Amino acid sequence: MLPADCSRRLVAELRDALDACAERQRQLERSLRVSRRLLRTWEPAETSAPQPTPAPETSGEAPSPESTPSPQDLKELELLTQALEKAVRVRKGMSKTGERHKALSLKSGSAAASATTASAPSRASGQASCRVSETKPPRGIQQTVVPARGLPECRLLSVGDRTRMERGSRATKPGPGPRDQQIPPSAALQAPEAFTLKEKGILLRLPMAYRKAASRNSRLWAQLSSTQTSDSMDAAATAKTQFLQKMQMTSSGPGSGLSAAAVEAEVGLLRTACSLLRRRMEEMLSADPADCMQEYRCLLTLEGLQAITEQCLHRLQELRAAVVGQQLGPWPVGRCPGASLPCGGGTDPIWSPQLLLYSSTQELQTLEALRLRVAMLDQQIHLEKVLMAELLPLVGTQGPHWLALCRAVHSLLCEGGERFLTVLRDEPAD
Amino acid sequence: MPAHWTEETALKGRGHRSLGRRWRRVSTRSVIGRGPSRAGTGAVIGRWDPAAAARNPRKVSASCMGRRRRRVDRGAAVGALPEAIAALSRTLPAGPSPEIFRRAKFDRPEAAPALWQLLFRVLSPLSANGASAPPAQEAQVRVVKSELRSQGYPRRALAQLPEDGSQGSRELLLALAWLLARGPLLERLLAQTRVRLGDEIPLCECEALARPGPPVPRVEADGPVDIRHLQWLMGKLRFQWRKLITSQQEQCALLGKIHSYTRGCHSDRSLGHLSVAETELLRDAESGQQLLRRLESENVRLEAALHWRRQELVFWRWMDTVLGTCPPEASQPTFVPRIPERGAGEWELVARELQTLQEELRGAAEPRRAAWEARVGGWGPEWSAVQRASREAVGLELAALQRAWERGGAAAQPHGPCRLVKSDAGASGGPGLRAAQVIEVLRSREACLEAVLCQLQRQCRQELARLAGALPGLIWILPPGR
Numbered sequence: 001m002l003p004a005d006c007s008r009r010l011v012a013e014l015r016d017a018l019d020a021c022a023e024r025q026r027q028l029e030r031s032l033r034v035s036r037r038l039l040r041t042w043e044p045a046e047t048s049a050p051q052p053t054p055a056p057e058t059s060g061e062a063p064s065p066e067s068t069p070s071p072q073d074l075k076e077l078e079l080l081t082q083a084l085e086k087a088v089r090v091r092k093g094m095s096k097t098g099e100r101h102k103a104l105s106l107k108s109g110s111a112a113a114s115a116t117t118a119s120a121p122s123r124a125s126g127q128a129s130c131r132v133s134e135t136k137p138p139r140g141i142q143q144t145v146v147p148a149r150g151l152p153e154c155r156l157l158s159v160g161d162r163t164r165m166e167r168g169s170r171a172t173k174p175g176p177g178p179r180d181q182q183i184p185p186s187a188a189l190q191a192p193e194a195f196t197l198k199e200k201g202i203l204l205r206l207p208m209a210y211r212k213a214a215s216r217n218s219r220l221w222a223q224l225s226s227t228q229t230s231d232s233m234d235a236a237a238t239a240k241t242q243f244l245q246k247m248q249m250t251s252s253g254p255g256s257g258l259s260a261a262a263v264e265a266e267v268g269l270l271r272t273a274c275s276l277l278r279r280r281m282e283e284m285l286s287a288d289p290a291d292c293m294q295e296y297r298c299l300l301t302l303e304g305l306q307a308i309t310e311q312c313l314h315r316l317q318e319l320r321a322a323v324v325g326q327q328l329g330p331w332p333v334g335r336c337p338g339a340s341l342p343c344g345g346g347t348d349p350i351w352s353p354q355l356l357l358y359s360s361t362q363e364l365q366t367l368e369a370l371r372l373r374v375a376m377l378d379q380q381i382h383l384e385k386v387l388m389a390e391l392l393p394l395v396g397t398q399g400p401h402w403l404a405l406c407r408a409v410h411s412l413l414c415e416g417g418e419r420f421l422t423v424l425r426d427e428p429a430d
Numbered sequence: 431m432p433a434h435w436t437e438e439t440a441l442k443g444r445g446h447r448s449l450g451r452r453w454r455r456v457s458t459r460s461v462i463g464r465g466p467s468r469a470g471t472g473a474v475i476g477r478w479d480p481a482a483a484a485r486n487p488r489k490v491s492a493s494c495m496g497r498r499r500r501r502v503d504r505g506a507a508v509g510a511l512p513e514a515i516a517a518l519s520r521t522l523p524a525g526p527s528p529e530i531f532r533r534a535k536f537d538r539p540e541a542a543p544a545l546w547q548l549l550f551r552v553l554s555p556l557s558a559n560g561a562s563a564p565p566a567q568e569a570q571v572r573v574v575k576s577e578l579r580s581q582g583y584p585r586r587a588l589a590q591l592p593e594d595g596s597q598g599s600r601e602l603l604l605a606l607a608w609l610l611a612r613g614p615l616l617e618r619l620l621a622q623t624r625v626r627l628g629d630e631i632p633l634c635e636c637e638a639l640a641r642p643g644p645p646v647p648r649v650e651a652d653g654p655v656d657i658r659h660l661q662w663l664m665g666k667l668r669f670q671w672r673k674l675i676t677s678q679q680e681q682c683a684l685l686g687k688i689h690s691y692t693r694g695c696h697s698d699r700s701l702g703h704l705s706v707a708e709t710e711l712l713r714d715a716e717s718g719q720q721l722l723r724r725l726e727s728e729n730v731r732l733e734a735a736l737h738w739r740r741q742e743l744v745f746w747r748w749m750d751t752v753l754g755t756c757p758p759e760a761s762q763p764t765f766v767p768r769i770p771e772r773g774a775g776e777w778e779l780v781a782r783e784l785q786t787l788q789e790e791l792r793g794a795a796e797p798r799r800a801a802w803e804a805r806v807g808g809w810g811p812e813w814s815a816v817q818r819a820s821r822e823a824v825g826l827e828l829a830a831l832q833r834a835w836e837r838g839g840a841a842a843q844p845h846g847p848c849r850l851v852k853s854d855a856g857a858s859g860g861p862g863l864r865a866a867q868v869i870e871v872l873r874s875r876e877a878c879l880e881a882v883l884c885q886l887q888r889q890c891r892q893e894l895a896r897l898a899g900a901l902p903g904l905i906w907i908l909p910p911g912r
Contacts, residue, residue, distance in 0.1 A: 042713050388890060
């Protein structure tokens, strides 16, 4: 058994690592759920009949959702509404029988069908559920447009519903069969036919409101991250520094200006420094000097690195003294120590993301695998250091069960816990 | 109460947005009526606090140039202070109305709870992010105090405020201003709660590390544990990583599919296809509505932040007066020194590493120096010029190395989240990083880390061999190497 305080520390470290991993897994599961759902058949929208919709339009530009419909449109609207109401009734009746057919005809054949039939009748929200498409002249697909009034931003495509109905060759459910005659073919009703991203993803269009909001959003972010230099900004900056100075003067607090957060940040920097210095040292040691000059430079570099290391150690001692002596207060909670970050870690956050272009799924997978591997290695290195610090001294003191301890420590520290060595007692054979 | 304060109290009941606007209208009317007499003499502050203006008769600062000076001279910026504060509180989460700010200046107790809550939301943004109900008032107060202290807030008065959150509004106002003055607080808050429209991948882990998940309630193992428990935990960790990597691969495959199925659907040509969030928006109307709402509220906050930027000078002038109304701090109260255990552990590790490194360097450099001196001892003066040149060159290299960590070296590495875009062209032009480049960088980093890990393991093996060698009569059979 390990001593209590040592156990506590090690268990805490390992549990932290496990928690971090579990958190990543949770987030990943969330994204996976969403993506899987998107790639399955999309649940047919509820057809809430009371939604008045303007008349369909055959070609040309999509009407702006706020356009007032003409009287002829209103008439067709009426017809459509009736048809939709009827469709809901029919579908509810057909849902039981339709389910079997759905299961047959669904490409994915997943359990989505049962889920959809269960949810379809219950989705009677007033939300616009009519998914409609919008014609896209360059696409050359003649489809009807029935934008939902209440939710101008919800568009869906009308499926090659029409095309399918016309072709009629698909083994679709007989459900829509009787409906075909009642609904004018221009009614782009979401049929129980499955909408899959694979087949019709190309036809999706983002709603106007979203597009506007998104472009405004990116414009505002760009403005925000660029308003760094102007006259008023300089004035504000000087006002701020003056204010801070005044605050410092009027307070009786620590004058050194060091805070626990700053100390922690510096310790992090020193950790990065250590790894960079070590890397340079190994470069120097592994390089074979070709001539006197290189040898001299190698020597100078090593001595220079030594000097810098001493400076870093000195700085570390100073920070330690500050922490102990000046009562800097509680350590900032919740920071996960242990990774040496290539970037400063404390630098300004990037306000809006830049693009990362990839060309194939393979490439993306490689990228992600590498990223995770780097994170895993970071964590492993940190754990290795912690374990070394705690366990090696224990092996040094020979207690009971020393052999077992030694063997376990060896596997943990030297093999990452994956393999074990064997210890044999060397008995003289006699 | 002086005349203008009655107007302010009359506006008490309104929301902050309307407050700001009303104020502006009220003030311009009154200014026009009053004529130029009050203008130009610190009118910005005079409006709210004539006493302070009398103490500090301040000419309009010369740093406000051109249009701004004329505006201030005209006194039209008299309403700028409440407007600026309204913009500030629109940007902040749970921002209180400008009336609260005004009261806080005079240390009125009714302003305190709102400010405690605001500071709590600002200082611990993610734990309060709708995960659960906000904690009790005392807990909030404690968190605010400890977080401010660890960031180095200079005034001791804050720590002495009562924990029921009933007092100290002026101190809290000063704390808020201190946080605002120190760094890009608003931008950071906005970036943390940014609406993510694309499929993002973080290139470096600094965001993930700075943002720990919600604290998991954990049963601490207080007693001594067997080392087998540690082995079990390690194994569990290994397994979790494997699971994570496979899940991630699946997610990548799904993403690739979604991106290629929605080719050409995006209005923005540089993106070309929809992201998961956007496709989800189209699939599910409700979540689409939610996303749109969040996007719009973020736009409102962004605009408020820009507005604030343009007008913040007024606020800082006012804060100077607030600071002026504070009594100077008294003697040092006693504090219990607390050595943070967690931090100490971190410090120990770094110290040990540096010491090991130092010893290794000394072990490498000293014999070389000795050998060099022995060789070069008798060489002539022309050598010294060459030596000097070498010294300078090495000096420059090492200085560059030092800069690499001191300034963070962020410019060198790709940093921050990136939006994934599938593009067949792989064109060399155009903005954005290429996956191939990032893969290269990651590969080199992986190699580096593997080398470090191997070296550590080697070190352990040597140490253990040394310790085990002390016991004769045993044969150690190492496991088959990789």
